[in-house]
Amino acid sequence: MPEHSWSCALQAVAGLGPAGRGATTSRMSMTKEISIVHHADRRTDVMMPYAPGIVVRRGKLVFLSGVTAAAVYHSHPHRDEEFDLPSTMREQAVLTMENLKKTLEAAGCTFTDLVSATRFLTNVAEQDDLNRVWASYLGGHLPTTTTVEVSRLATHARCKLEISAIAVVDDGGS
Template identity: 40%
Template sequence: MTIHAVHPRPEEAEDMPYAPAVEVSGMGNLLFIAGATASPLYHRHPHVAEEHVLPHDMREQTRLALANIKMVLDARGLTWRHVVKLTKYVTDMRDMDEMYAVLTEHFGDWRPAGTLVAVNNLSAPGARVELDMIAAIPTDHPSPRSPGGGA
């Protein structure tokens, strides 16, 4: 499997926090990762307020959301480099630079295709960022061994 960014203007790629497109060739499967906030990945429903006490800092909220997603990637033996699409939901567009700084800490020089959307509210009071992702799984990648699998 090969994954590479598609840049119509490669000389300007380093100025972008995301790729305009990502091409995946020889792919096996896709992993759709549900939106994650700074709240614990596993929490009760209906929500219990004590489980959703979130830091106000955008960088810390982004780190916690990414930690939740990393648990999913780790469960499948994948890395940030396998992520081909990233949707970012923020409650204030003025926070995007801080969010992108943390994304760069995790993704390094890899920039998946991305969409940024400003929303009024997220699932937990005080949540300022939610991230969802799509990862490409190589054809020769081992099958999942976790409970709750397939249909």
């Protein structure tokens, strides 16, 4: 794509008209609309810590990069002294959820806006510890989740958990 086309595309995405002037279109604010999907043969006698599916009919999607118990803003290349992390899944899960909460808040969201999360663990046997912390932050809210065991996380060898997520918020017209 020619440089001019990229510039025009970026201006369009940013809502800018020619010479950086604001676009003249106006939009009404629309409340998000989501619904949980269940199978026809859903079992109600078991506790499900996630929703099988969620349909987003209206709202603004917010994509969150993976967070761990480590500080979100850290040196690259990594410096070992910046990764003094607790050794238990419970403690790392709390720090990870706090980092996720900060990112959600920075995007104008809360945990109840989550519709999907992927949770990467270095030891799936510690999933119950994660689930207890997860439930304490989300209460009764159940986004879709996928939990995957990995041999190591890229952030640091001491990290036990990484969570990436998608949220939906009201479309405020911006």
